[in-house]
Amino acid sequence: MTTNNENKKTKESKISFKFNAQSYALIIALVLIAVLFAVLTGGEFLSSRNLSNLFTQMTVISVLAIGMTFVIVTAHIDLSVGSLAGLTGGIAGILHVWYDWNTGIVVLAAVMVGALLGLFQGWWVAYRAVPAFIVTLGGMLIFRGILVGITGGQTIAPMDQSFRSIAGSYLPFSLGYILAVSGIILLFFFTIRRRARRRELQLQLPSPFMDFGKISLYAVGILLVTYILSRYQGIPLPLIIVVVLGGIFIFVSSKTAFGRSIYAIGGNKEAAALSGINIKRNTFLVFGLMGALAGIAGIILTSRLNAATTGAGDMYELDAIAACVIGGTSLAGGRGYIVGSIIGALIMVSIDNGMSMMNIPTFWQYIVKGSILIVAVWVDIASKNKTSASVA
């Protein structure tokens, strides 16, 4: 199949190196931010207690960012997720505190409401062709309005123990380590199997140094985090929720026709349509999924705060969108990585957390985060221009 093999091979290895450098950049940025805040807070930022806090804080944004990745991959946007998380969290609070529903049913109800409201927005976007920007901008106001209306502007508290434990419990040390180690073993197992399969199929193999170097780095990271968290109270349950949801969505994006379809829709809507892909239904469903995840985020939020407030989740859409873009998801659609978005969420929350620890006034936090969003998008666009110009 191949002519002038040698020539092309050198080209390819350079490309794959560049790609790796790009994915490393995210981790390097994260490390830099951690080091910076550690220095500025006299090491307090990296304390076990704070890291435990950080990982709990990041879960809400991470859950939203996972769904937002799908939304942005289809070349849409969802500005309502903050309000929707607030609303579903509020509904959970009302059902739980005012009506005494038990935790399990409340969780289910909140997720259902989130999914339905997501589908409602998806219907406007997919079947009524109203731009997602407008629909979800409207949704942002509507959901916030409903929240204020049904709570009467009051804070609903307190939750009982079972509800608080959703965001407030930790895995026992032994279980935490077992999970961490088995996670690492799985990582190596998958990498080895993938390499073997690719060799068998004669596909391009990244150098073992690159591949195993990367997962070794991940392994060290996982162990380090587990160790640090264990020195405090153990791995927070919400972090496990994020990992599980992340896993599910990675699976959906790579192994199902639905996942493939949404990447195709974002990559080239017309080509996808002519290939027999149902654009409307898939778009509709993506918003439904986003809504369900906003429901989960709302539950975690209410559980963590031990209260449902009218301001809950305010501006979270910005963090979620920024997390996706930082993680390499293209606003033009067709490209997006769940893992990147989760790391992006960690970066956004670290900035929040670090600045709070330094007692930097809130107004600065707004300015810094807004700037990061703009710069992250600019980097995405600038890198795209460069690659398209170099393709002759």
Place this chain on the structure above:
Amino acid sequence: MDRKFALKMMNITKEFPGVKALENVNLKVKKGEVHALCGENGAGKSTLMKILSGVYPFGSYIGEIFINDREVQFLDIKASQEAGVAIIYQELALVPEMTVAENIFLGSDLMRSGIISWEKLYAESQKWLDMTGLDIDPQMKLGDLTVGKQQLVEITKALTKNADILILDEPTSALTESEAEVLFSILARLKERNVTCIYISHKLDEVLKIADSVTVLRDGQTVSTDPISNLTENDIVSKMVGRELTEFYPFEERPFGNEIFRVNNYSFYENETQEELVANVSFNLRKGEILGVSGLMGAGRTELFISLFGGYNGKKTGEVYLENELISINKPADSIKHGIAYVSEDRKRYGLVPEMNIIKNTTLASLDKVKKNRLLDADMELEKAEEYAKKMNLKSHSLEAFMSQLSGGNQQKVVLSKWLLTNPKVLILDEPTRGIDVGAKFEIYKVIVELAKEGVGIVLISSELPEVLGMSDRVMVMSEGRITGELPRTKATQEEIMKLATIGSDI
């Protein structure tokens, strides 16, 4: 013939990481001539022109450029424009929502210096339009013109910038015959004004008609520069591919099977304006038959077949039979299920997902075929992609390459693979060889004939008459949304087809 050289590009070498795109290329263009630049896709034509127009700045290549015997070093596009180089790309760089006049003077002082004098703008535009012989009202919205006319506007725009060297990249690919004629007459006028043209085209008959000399590039090197009088079409083709092409169309006589596809009294209306785009069309297709569909741009060929395929919203009337069974198609998925495939004329817009690799593009229309336990199976996907890559003789270093890394011909092979994987009974090919090089064209023709031999009914829509004549068993000609005639292979000639294609357009 002892004119001065308007342009000399000497020993140009350009490297991309790991690939030498150009190696010691020489291009000498005499003042006032039309100089054709020929070569297969990937031969280096575009790269060379991007160097000349400053897209690749001085320093990113090796070699020297002389304009009117003075050495130039362009650091950006603006520098080359100021030196009198204007390039007109295949993709238009115009604003459809603005008037013709605004487009012509967009970016010029007339539009830039604070307050726009509309009277002056229209008057100036009229002057230039008169000079190029274009009968267009400068106050018209550009988007209301045909693509061909828009392209002529773009050429006019380039001329207002006092271009001495005009580069035309595949200018006629979107033009109708008559528009192409207008273009040729413009080029003749330009020649009188001593403007030098570099003309890049795959259409060799045009090159022979209008060029004074021809430079052929192959694999990033100059093959030759000759005056046109020394060349025949075959000479150019063999220089381009480096081998003699004895028989260009691999057509074979073969028996046909039963009727597989029939369309009765089919009409199609535009969704918003309710304008009738396809009017009362009836035709049939037999197993193993190649039905050529010819016609001028805007004859309704693409509209007919995309709407049959289910790709448009809009009212349709009439009946469609597949293997003598009445079928109803509302969306592309219905067509795919019935075994009808449509390969679009615009592969970038309607064919490819650029962010996906070859494998994923290949399986996109047949995801159900690569599932195991209801989940996509990477091994099966790869297997299928490999099978069709081999069948199509796809050239790529890896099946995981992205579409942007492939040449036009290879991209088209991937699109074809995608549709062959759906296992079609009826394959509709809309301009399947547009903008791809001679070698890949031939390979695609071979695949078409193979498929016909296997019993697939094939519709071949093409604007290139030699292609239609060379490949079809029967030619159906359309004009203004109607079928104006059908010719068996033995009776089909360029003249007959053109006669049928222009029926009704003069009334």
